Amino acid sequence: MDAAVFLLALFYAGAVFITGRAWASVLRGQATYAELRDLTGITDRAALYRLFGATVGGTYRVTPAGVLSNRRRAGRMLGDVGVHAMFLLALALAAFLAGPATLAGVLAAAGLHAGLVALVAVRLALADPAAVAG
Numbered sequence: 001m002d003a004a005v006f007l008l009a010l011f012y013a014g015a016v017f018i019t020g021r022a023w024a025s026v027l028r029g030q031a032t033y034a035e036l037r038d039l040t041g042i043t044d045r046a047a048l049y050r051l052f053g054a055t056v057g058g059t060y061r062v063t064p065a066g067v068l069s070n071r072r073r074a075g076r077m078l079g080d081v082g083v084h085a086m087f088l089l090a091l092a093l094a095a096f097l098a099g100p101a102t103l104a105g106v107l108a109a110a111g112l113h114a115g116l117v118a119l120v121a122v123r124l125a126l127a128d129p130a131a132v133a134g
Contacts, residue, residue: 012088019081030059041074043127
C-alpha cells in the first residue's frame with residue numbers, strides 16, 4: 001500500500017506542477033499549443049486560431065477568462081490544478097493520519113481519478129502526435 005501512495009503522490013505532484021506551470025503561462029498572457037491543449041481540451045489548431053488568434057513566437061495571446069470560457073471536458077479534467085492538489089493533500093493526510101480503511105478509500109478514489117486523467121492525456125496527445133514534446 002505504501003508503494004501505491006508513493007506512486008499516486010508522485011503522479012499528483014507532477015500534475016500540480018505541470019498544470020500550475022500552464023496556468024502561470026496563461027496568467028502571463030502567453031500559452032503554447034501544448035499548454036492550451038491541456039487546459040482547454042482543444043486539439044484542433046484551427047479552432048485555437050479562431051478562439052485565440054495567431055501565434056506570436058510560438059505562443060497564443062490568451063486571458064484566463066478566455067481559456068476558462070473555452071474549456072471542454074478534457075480540459076476540465078487535465079487543467080484543474082485545485083483537484084490535483086486536493087488529491088495530493090488527501091493522499092498525504094490519509095497516509096499519515098488515517099486508518100487503513102480510510103487510506104484504502106482515498107487510494108481507490110485517487111487511483112480512479114489518476115487513471116481517467118492519464119486516459120484523457122493520452123487521447124489528447126494522440127490527436128496531434130507532433131505536439132507531444134510541446
